[in-house]
Amino acid sequence: MKTLLSIVGARPQFVKLAPFSRAARAVFEEVVVHTGQHFDDEMSGKFFEELEIPRPDHNLGINGGKHGDQTGRMLTGLEHLLEQVGPDIVVVFGDTNTTLAGALAAAKMNIRSVHIEAGLRSFNRSMPEEINRVVADHTCDLLFAPTRSAMDHLSREGLGHRSVLTGDIMVDSLAFGLEKAGSRPGLFTSLNIEPGKYYLLTLHRPYNVDDPENLAGLLKQLANLDHPVLFPVHPRTRDILYRYGIGPFDNIRLTAPLGYLDFLVLQQHAVRIITDSGGIQKEAYIIGTPCITVRPETEWVETVEAGWNLLLDWRLPDFLQRIAAFHPRGERAAIFGSDVARKMVEQLQEKF
Numbered sequence: 001m002k003t004l005l006s007i008v009g010a011r012p013q014f015v016k017l018a019p020f021s022r023a024a025r026a027v028f029e030e031v032v033v034h035t036g037q038h039f040d041d042e043m044s045g046k047f048f049e050e051l052e053i054p055r056p057d058h059n060l061g062i063n064g065g066k067h068g069d070q071t072g073r074m075l076t077g078l079e080h081l082l083e084q085v086g087p088d089i090v091v092v093f094g095d096t097n098t099t100l101a102g103a104l105a106a107a108k109m110n111i112r113s114v115h116i117e118a119g120l121r122s123f124n125r126s127m128p129e130e131i132n133r134v135v136a137d138h139t140c141d142l143l144f145a146p147t148r149s150a151m152d153h154l155s156r157e158g159l160g161h162r163s164v165l166t167g168d169i170m171v172d173s174l175a176f177g178l179e180k181a182g183s184r185p186g187l188f189t190s191l192n193i194e195p196g197k198y199y200l201l202t203l204h205r206p207y208n209v210d211d212p213e214n215l216a217g218l219l220k221q222l223a224n225l226d227h228p229v230l231f232p233v234h235p236r237t238r239d240i241l242y243r244y245g246i247g248p249f250d251n252i253r254l255t256a257p258l259g260y261l262d263f264l265v266l267q268q269h270a271v272r273i274i275t276d277s278g279g280i281q282k283e284a285y286i287i288g289t290p291c292i293t294v295r296p297e298t299e300w301v302e303t304v305e306a307g308w309n310l311l312l313d314w315r316l317p318d319f320l321q322r323i324a325a326f327h328p329r330g331e332r333a334a335i336f337g338s339d340v341a342r343k344m345v346e347q348l349q350e351k352f
């Protein structure tokens with residue numbers, strides 16, 4: 001049996017790992033490595049538990065620091081580990097510093113590697129995630145693209161021969177999560193909100209949160225919405241809020257980061273979702289809740305083209321009116337595919 005080594009480290013990667021691992025373990029011996037990039041129980045531990053992911057075999061405990069420093073320490077740690085384990089295949093997910101370090105470590109050691117969620121482009125090189133995904137795509141041997149536009153980007157960069165359109169693995173995570181979550185009636189009472197009468201907000205991109213004036217301006221605007229805004233706060237954002245004493249805002253209810261299952265149910269019943277997360281834009285589309293993305297561009301262009309995702313600049317004078325006037329109703333085609341993890345594992349068996 002071939003050994004496959006999956007490298008994860010940040011919250012969205014745990015979500016992607018869950019269905020992949022389940023499918024992969026039927027035919028490969030899988031070793032899971034957690035770099036430690038996200039380490040709190042609420043950003044990491046809880047996800048392993050709720051998504052029923054086996055405990056990582058190794059945890060490198062690497063987090064914090066500047067990007068180059070964090071990525072460099074991961075690269076050193078992963079090189080040692082790859083020497084020790086000697087896997088046949090390395091698997092990396094998404095676009096974080098963990099993805100970059102994993103892809104580089106495998107390439108330097110001539111170990112075959114696969115990138116899950118390949119080909120996404122924002123064409124904004126000031127995003128650390130954009131650099132991470134471009135480098136991962138160019139160094140990995142097999143690229144699993146979630147959408148047709150991702151496939152087109154890969155072809156344009158001369159990577160078409162290494163790429164396969166598999167669909168998006170988060171479709172499988174979502175199906176599992178929704179079934180497991182059920183309706184969770186106590187959730188709304190505990191958060192003091194009513195289904196269908198709240199906005200759900202997440203913000204963590206450096207572009208939105210690192211400048212305190214920008215973050216405060218955006219939140220001040222959102223505090224004027226017609227329903228309460230539930231805001232599970234990412235640690236990066238929490239640090240900025242505390243450091244600069246931003247808030248509180250009457251209409252904005254801050255909570256700690258929530259577990260995957262609670263968060264899915266909250267997405268289902270929100271009047272609108274307001275976010276800068278990539279994964280949430282997709283989940284909102286599949287679930288059928290209108291999504292406002294507070295970024296100038298998105299990697300998930302299909303959700304915008306279908307009319308279910310609106311890119312919006314909070315500095316526009318009619319920002320709030322545009323949110324209120326956004327009523328998508330069109331059909332939602334299955335642009336992210338289905339039964340994705342199984343297709344990925346079949347490809348791995350065939351190609352490696």
Ligand code: UD1
Pocket residue numbers: 010011012037038039040041043044063064095096097098128129204234235236
């Ligand atoms: C990272 C990813 C981003 C992904 C996001 C999901 C990169 C470049 N960015 O951003 O692509 O969308 O994760 O959440 O890899 N922290 C805690 N507790 C934790 C995790 C982080 O306190 O459990 C703190 C860190 O110490 C750091 C800050 O939050 O000070 C930011 O964490 P970091 O891993 O650098 O990047 P994210 O902003 O989370």
